[in-house]
Amino acid sequence: MVQQYNHEPIKWKLLTIYISESDGWQHQPLHQTLLGIARQQGITGMTVMRAISGYGKHGIFRTMNELDPSTESSVLPLIITVIDSESAIAEFFSLVKDMLQDKFVTCQSIEVLSPLVTL
Numbered sequence: 145m146v147q148q149y150n151h152e153p154i155k156w157k158l159l160t161i162y163i164s165e166s167d168g169w170q171h172q173p174l175h176q177t178l179l180g181i182a183r184q185q186g187i188t189g190m191t192v193m194r195a196i197s198g199y200g201k202h203g204i205f206r207t208m209n210e211l212d213p214s215t216e217s218s219v220l221p222l223i224i225t226v227i228d229s230e231s232a233i234a235e236f237f238s239l240v241k242d243m244l245q246d247k248f249v250t251c252q253s254i255e256v257l258s259p260l261v262t263l
Contacts, residue, residue: 153255156188157233161224162200162248169243175222178240185236188228195221200248227254 167174175192182190197207198221206219226236233251 153257155230156227156254156256157230158252158254159226159233159237160250160252161226161244163222163224163244164200164206164219165194165222166219167222167247174243175224177243178224181239182226182236185232185239187226187232187236190224190226193223193225195223197221227256 161178163174165173165175169177179190179192197205199205200221206221208220226233228236237249237251
């Protein structure tokens with residue numbers, strides 16, 4: 145059963161960044177650098193998800209060895225989602241765009257339905 149909320153959905157943005165575990169910035173893993181900047185900027189939410197398989201613009205298929213995960217290389221895809229207001233996403237992206245020049249990045253409008261969000 146779907147719970148009904150007594151408020152209007154909040155219009156926000158969802159920034160999605162596709163990178164690899166092996167991507168770095170100034171000798172640090174890129175996803176950790178992005179996470180640190182997001183926290184410093186007070187971004188409402190950022191999640192880093194590790195994919196079990198995938199391929200990108202170079203067509204190289206990456207997958208986790210299901211029989212022996214200890215043999216996997218650190219080149220699995222990472223999907224990063226960043227959620228906040230349009231202005232906060234724009235400011236965050238302006239700070240990180242140089243790090244993401246050759247990465248696939250999307251931005252879409254979303255409606256936040258959760259009553260736990262406070263502005």
